[in-house]
Amino acid sequence: AIRVQGASPNIRTSGRFDLLRGRMDLLGHRLEFTEGTVTVNGNLDPQINFIARTTADDLDITVQLAGLISAPELILSSVPQLPQDEILARLIFARGMDDLSIFQIAQLASAVADLSGRSSGGLVSQLREIAGLDNLYIRTIDGETSVAAGKYLQENIYSEIEIDTSGETRFSINLDVIDDVKARADVSSEGDTEIGIFFEKDY
DSSP: OEEEESOGGGOEEEEEEEOSSOEEEETTEEEEEEEEEEEEESSSSOEEEEEEEEEETTEEEEEEEEEETTSOEEEEEEESOOOHHHHHHHHHHSSOGGGOOHHHHHHHHHHHHHHTTOOSSHHHHHHHHHHTOSEEEEEEETTEEEEEEEEEEETTEEEEEEEETTOOEEEEEEEEEETTEEEEEEEETTSOEEEEEEEOOOO
């Protein structure tokens, strides 16, 4: 429930909402909130407090998003106790901070900035714009990181190159043949080649 009162030049609000269910996606990891409240007390910038608990890399981790909704703070704690940056590294990449690549560290910093409302588009977005690319991705699968950069050569021709931490490179090119039909070719530094015709439909 929420209550709004006072004269129009000086409206005051009060009330509280309790979480029924909710989730948060953090760099591809979905966390289910176990408890949460939104408290309004006198202005239109409510106080939030959401808590999720999970297990990762032999740690019992508590993730808390708390503070004003305009500038929330991400608070991490664990059993056994570790520094917050170490907890985040274990949660997302299942490895310690000392074992992360520079791109993985940039991902963590960008995710925290997004959650706290201090993001200016993120480091990856800024790098993409500086390089003049149409797409720039940092992917993490089973703890391994790769960087993929893509650009449209023409309106119907898209090329992409991907490099992983082991040094393997994959180049692909996509050609829009007609609506919903694409031709795609992939070549890797290991000598693997794939060519195919794909039907894709957006719903």
